[in-house]
Amino acid sequence: NAGVTQTPKFRILKIGQSMTLQCTQDMNHNYMYWYRQDPGMGLKLIYYSVGAGITDKGEVPNGYNVSRSTTEDFPLRLELAAPSQTSVYFCASRAGNNQPQHFGDGTRLSIL
């Protein structure tokens, strides 16, 4: 069972570069989320989606964009990478209310 798949696993970017973190799920979940985890901290929500075509900002959306053209895919875009965006990024999905979120294995991103 694939679950939530994130690519790439690791990436190093230079300041000002852009990239897209990919996330796909095969569980037909409507809800999808992007979190970031900084060292010694819990995860913080960047963006979320309640279904295809619907996205909204979370707690820390600045510097990121998302799209949700299909139920399966929820890519996260960094347009102008900054050192403050060095973090581990996790994508998650869930089926519905009072259902747990299921996470991918993360993308470790370093911006130098």
Place this chain on the structure above:
Amino acid sequence: DQQVKQNSPSLSVQEGRISILNCDYTNSMFDYFLWYKKYPAEGPTFLISISSIKDKNEDGRFTVFLNKSAKHLSLHIVPSQPGDSAVYFCAASHVYNQGGKLIFGQGTELSVKP
């Protein structure tokens, strides 16, 4: 504003004994609570959850207790095994808040010694 707090960064227990991980929250609107386990270089793995209408939920060796008046939840692992060594995160959500986003604590690193 730390709405979910895990005040113990680490915990060490002997194999076979009970592990008790604690979590406090401040927002009385939270209605769903979860525990996740995380190994290095992997994503969080869902362990167990509890709805705010309950005060206890069990799943095998794992039991979660919820004390709403104290805004406190705990995870009991009995008996503890070396494979339980990981970082444990508690998380809380409110169904009407940002798509049911999870608010995470900082994590507690559990070490189970043989």
